[in-house]
Amino acid sequence: MDLTLVSHHLCPYVQRAAIVLHEKGVPFERRWVDLAAKPDWFNAVSPLGKTPVLLVGGDPVFESAVICEYLDETLAPRLHPADALLRARHRGWMEFGSSVLNTIWAYYTAPDAAAPQAQREVLEARFAQLEQALHPQGPFFAGAGFCIVDAVFAPVFRYFGTFEALGEPGWFSRTPRVGAWRAALAQRPSVRAAAVADYDARLRAFLRERASELSRRMQ
Numbered sequence: 001m002d003l004t005l006v007s008h009h010l011c012p013y014v015q016r017a018a019i020v021l022h023e024k025g026v027p028f029e030r031r032w033v034d035l036a037a038k039p040d041w042f043n044a045v046s047p048l049g050k051t052p053v054l055l056v057g058g059d060p061v062f063e064s065a066v067i068c069e070y071l072d073e074t075l076a077p078r079l080h081p082a083d084a085l086l087r088a089r090h091r092g093w094m095e096f097g098s099s100v101l102n103t104i105w106a107y108y109t110a111p112d113a114a115a116p117q118a119q120r121e122v123l124e125a126r127f128a129q130l131e132q133a134l135h136p137q138g139p140f141f142a143g144a145g146f147c148i149v150d151a152v153f154a155p156v157f158r159y160f161g162t163f164e165a166l167g168e169p170g171w172f173s174r175t176p177r178v179g180a181w182r183a184a185l186a187q188r189p190s191v192r193a194a195a196v197a198d199y200d201a202r203l204r205a206f207l208r209e210r211a212s213e214l215s216r217r218m219q
């Protein structure tokens with residue numbers, strides 16, 4: 001299968017697809033796109049103008065969750081649970097991960113001094129929900145085996161290394177299981193391989209340009 005992942009350097013949805021590809025051990029190419037100046041070839045394969053898109057031969061598949069599901073149906077090893085009910089529950093937590101990404105966006109774009117704290121409280125409440133949903137022994141979401149929910153949350157947690165370095169510590173101090181899960185994911189080779197080497201520097205530059213409370217704190 002000839003696979004190309006159309007990618008943006010900072011996109012967490014791209015990373016989840018890249019993690020699944022790495023977990024499958026399948027070779028794939030990357031094609032990078034500048035989302036601030038979308039080229040015609042990109043608009044032709046991405047109906048919503050978003051990354052990621054997976055090109056399978058010449059056929060585009062868009063939406064990261066759909067890409068992950070397609071890869072899981074066609075390539076071993078299976079990352080989703082075999083049981084239909086468990087699989088449905090995992091899909092729910094994948095959606096939960098996308099909702100957390102929306103709150104992270106609201107956190108780093110918050111315009112005034114009070115707003116980041118309000119979003120931080122929402123995020124910490126989400127982590128408290130995850131603390132209850134996680135397998136008690138870990139190291140991954142459902143226990144010993146890495147699953148697609150892990151691929152979804154690894155890029156979520158990546159933001160917090162940068163936020164901590166910017167002087168916003170203690171995100172996981174009340175949710176130790178989530179903290180341990182985050183640490184286990186950071187060690188996973190597929191997770192390390194999914195992001196560009198200069199991810200942190202790129203994210204800082206991106207955050208600095210947001211005209212937000214966080215960007216003002218960075219000056």
Ligand SMILES: N[C@@H](CCC(=O)N[C@@H](CS)C(=O)NCC(=O)O)C(=O)O
Nearest residue numbers: 011012013035050051052063064065
């Ligand atoms: N629901 C989509 C979300 C993807 C998404 O939001 N991608 C962002 C970058 S991280 C994007 O391409 N934004 C460009 C735009 O909306 O114009 C998915 O899961 O693939």
